[in-house]
Amino acid sequence: MTALSPAPARSRPRTGAPVPAARPPRGHGLRRHVRRYWQLWAMAAPAIAFVALFAYVPMYGLQLAFREFDFAAGLSGGDWVGLTYFRQFFDSPQFWTLIRNTVVISVSTLVAGFLAPIALALVVNQVVGRRRKKFLQTATYLPHFISIVVIVGMLQVFLSPSSGLITRVAEMLGASGGNMLGASGFVPVYVLSEVWQHCGWNSIIYLAALASVDPQLYEAARIDGAGRFTIIRHIDLPALVPTMIVLLILNMGNVLNTGFEKIFLMQNPLNLGVSEVIATYVYKIGILSNQFSYGTAIGLFNTLINFTFLVVTNQIAKRVSSTSLW
Amino acid sequence: MRRLLRARTPGDIAFSIGLFLVCGAILFVTLYPIYFVLIASVSDPTAVATGRVWFWPQGVSWFGYEQILDDSRIWTGYRNTLLYTVVGTAVNLLVTLPAAYALSRREFRPRRVLMFFFAFTMFFNGGLIPMYLLLRDLSLLDNWLVFVLPSAVNVYNLIITRAFFENSLPEELYEAATIDGASYGQFFVRMAVPLSMAIISVIGLYYLVQHWNDFFTGLVFVRDYDKQPLQIVLRDILISNQAFSGGAGASGGSGGGSYAQRYADQIKYGVIVVSTLPVIVLYPFLQRYFEKGVMIGSVKG
Numbered sequence: 001m002t003a004l005s006p007a008p009a010r011s012r013p014r015t016g017a018p019v020p021a022a023r024p025p026r027g028h029g030l031r032r033h034v035r036r037y038w039q040l041w042a043m044a045a046p047a048i049a050f051v052a053l054f055a056y057v058p059m060y061g062l063q064l065a066f067r068e069f070d071f072a073a074g075l076s077g078g079d080w081v082g083l084t085y086f087r088q089f090f091d092s093p094q095f096w097t098l099i100r101n102t103v104v105i106s107v108s109t110l111v112a113g114f115l116a117p118i119a120l121a122l123v124v125n126q127v128v129g130r131r132r133k134k135f136l137q138t139a140t141y142l143p144h145f146i147s148i149v150v151i152v153g154m155l156q157v158f159l160s161p162s163s164g165l166i167t168r169v170a171e172m173l174g175a176s177g178g179n180m181l182g183a184s185g186f187v188p189v190y191v192l193s194e195v196w197q198h199c200g201w202n203s204i205i206y207l208a209a210l211a212s213v214d215p216q217l218y219e220a221a222r223i224d225g226a227g228r229f230t231i232i233r234h235i236d237l238p239a240l241v242p243t244m245i246v247l248l249i250l251n252m253g254n255v256l257n258t259g260f261e262k263i264f265l266m267q268n269p270l271n272l273g274v275s276e277v278i279a280t281y282v283y284k285i286g287i288l289s290n291q292f293s294y295g296t297a298i299g300l301f302n303t304l305i306n307f308t309f310l311v312v313t314n315q316i317a318k319r320v321s322s323t324s325l326w
Numbered sequence: 327m328r329r330l331l332r333a334r335t336p337g338d339i340a341f342s343i344g345l346f347l348v349c350g351a352i353l354f355v356t357l358y359p360i361y362f363v364l365i366a367s368v369s370d371p372t373a374v375a376t377g378r379v380w381f382w383p384q385g386v387s388w389f390g391y392e393q394i395l396d397d398s399r400i401w402t403g404y405r406n407t408l409l410y411t412v413v414g415t416a417v418n419l420l421v422t423l424p425a426a427y428a429l430s431r432r433e434f435r436p437r438r439v440l441m442f443f444f445a446f447t448m449f450f451n452g453g454l455i456p457m458y459l460l461l462r463d464l465s466l467l468d469n470w471l472v473f474v475l476p477s478a479v480n481v482y483n484l485i486i487t488r489a490f491f492e493n494s495l496p497e498e499l500y501e502a503a504t505i506d507g508a509s510y511g512q513f514f515v516r517m518a519v520p521l522s523m524a525i526i527s528v529i530g531l532y533y534l535v536q537h538w539n540d541f542f543t544g545l546v547f548v549r550d551y552d553k554q555p556l557q558i559v560l561r562d563i564l565i566s567n568q569a570f571s572g573g574a575g576a577s578g579g580s581g582g583g584s585y586a587q588r589y590a591d592q593i594k595y596g597v598i599v600v601s602t603l604p605v606i607v608l609y610p611f612l613q614r615y616f617e618k619g620v621m622i623g624s625v626k627g
Binding site: 033037039040041042043044046047048050051053054055056057058059060061062064074075120123124126127136138139140141142143145146147148149150152153154156157158160162163165168196200201204205208227228253260261264265279282283286287292295296299300302303306307310 | 337348349357447462478510588620
């Protein structure tokens with residue numbers, strides 16, 4: 001299974017039948033398998049070991065969500081307490097604020113971050129001339145490589161209420177704006193800067209899909225008298241649909257995964273009411289105030305919701321179109 | 327331009343003009359903020375604060391860069407990040423490439439199960455706290471190896487590398503090599519790696535950027551300031567407004583337009599340039615590799 005494969009893995013033709021080894025391997029089953037493939041196992045072993053240790057062992061530690069934390073026992077946890085910590089979270093006064101903030105931030109990022117690259121790809125695709133197209137594309141994905149810390153640093157100097165560049169431009173345009181770094185500006189600033197940073201990068205894949213459209217289709221449409229918008233609407237857009245579906249499913253699996261780093265860095269006392277999300281709360285509860293079991297429970301709640309969204313979206317996509325992840 | 331003049335109908339001409347304006351606006355919005363940081367970092371801080379700097383530096387001043395050169399934190403951070411990036415990327419490649427090759431062999435039956443084993447971690451994980459406790463038990467907290475080991479395999483990179491091996495290495499080549507008596511290991515080292523420099527550069531660069539920009543690891547798992555990477559130092563200067571040795575970074579109580587704030591801002595512009603420069607300078611040379619990675623990733627797997 002892959003990130004972005006529109007075709008179900010099963011339909012792949014099986015080329016490359018087993019290559020006969022120089023000497024026919026003797027023995028049966030496992031022995032034979034080991035003799036033939038031990039080198040492949042050895043090559044995969046380090047990666048398997050790293051993933052087992054740093055991804056699966058923490059999953060084993062999820063049981064902490066249902067147990068008291070015991071310093072000596074570590075990941076195995078102490079006494080079984082069932083759903084106590086989940087109940088504590090659902091009953092806590094922060095619960096609905098956290099859910100609301102997380103959903104607002106992630107859904108608006110999802111929508112804007114999904115649509116903007118499609119629009120950009122459709123525009124760039126209209127540009128005539130390979131080099132100009134290339135230049136535009138390259139320039140737009142440059143910000144993708146700037147670190148999150150620098151992005152947030154730039155936002156702070158640009159949006160500074162007294163001397164920021166963007167504040168000044170807004171004043172020139174007659175908007176008073178207010179403090180964009182405060183509560184009212186948080187979500188738009190977060191979403192727009194996400195789009196600014198990643199739109200170009202995310203459009204690469206759509207441009208590739210557009211590049212593979214059969215030129216005869218355009219030719220035929222033009223002969224039939226289609227205008228440029230008609231061509232975009234009826235040829236370009238449909239060509240993007242399979243890619244759109246796969247990316248949408250993948251994004252849905254992250255619906256409660258707001259970017260911890262960026263939100264954490266953008267937080268200040270003024271905007272905490274709208275900027276505290278589940279991820280930052282887990283960090284503060286678990287790491288900063290050492291409530292390990294409670295933090296694990298909140299984290300698990302978040303992961304489960306994401307996972308459910310991913311599976312459900314994938315099932316829906318399977319029903320309504322033939323495109324799905326698995 | 328020739329194409330533009332060849333446009334026949336008024337509708338076509340209007341479309342071309344509209345497209346030109348839209349593209350111009352996109353370019354401006356993307357590149358101008360980066361350009362502004364660059365010119366603001368060398369301009370007179372007062373000119374920047376009062377809005378006289380727009381398209382060209384005003385009253386050149388190197389004050390910000392002088393302060394940065396004198397600040398040991400930035401250079402410690404730089405040194406640490408370089409170390410973590412170089413060692414980390416080397417480990418990443420040593421672990422990812424052989425595994426991707428093994429998973430690309432179609433006759434290797436367990437690969438389906440193994441792919442699931444890897445891919446599952448993209449969608450489900452233990453979360454922050456179990457990870458923290460695990461690293462504590464392994465004595466990796468406050469240990470520089472925490473920047474290298476937990477991130478040794480990126481599953482997405484593993485998948486695109488596997489897809490590349492699967493689609494780009496001709497099966498006949500492998501058959502010919504086995505007839506000559508080559509084992510999987512020999513074929514991988516002598517044929518697969520030399521023929522796959524394209525994908526090795528791509529994921530090498532992905533890993534490199536990931537290490538260079540890593541902020542999370544330092545924040546959560548490291549307390550010792552001498553081990554902190556550049557991104558943590560940047561956070562302290564850019565966002566937490568921590569004072570510079572000369573006191574210029576302290577944003578003071580006198581509000582944003584104050585004298586100290588202006589110099590603090592200039593230092594910030596300078597720090598952004600100094601920390602981002604390596605990526606931006608390398609960018610034009612590397613961008614075709616980055617793009618290739620997205621393409622390979624999208625093919626299949």
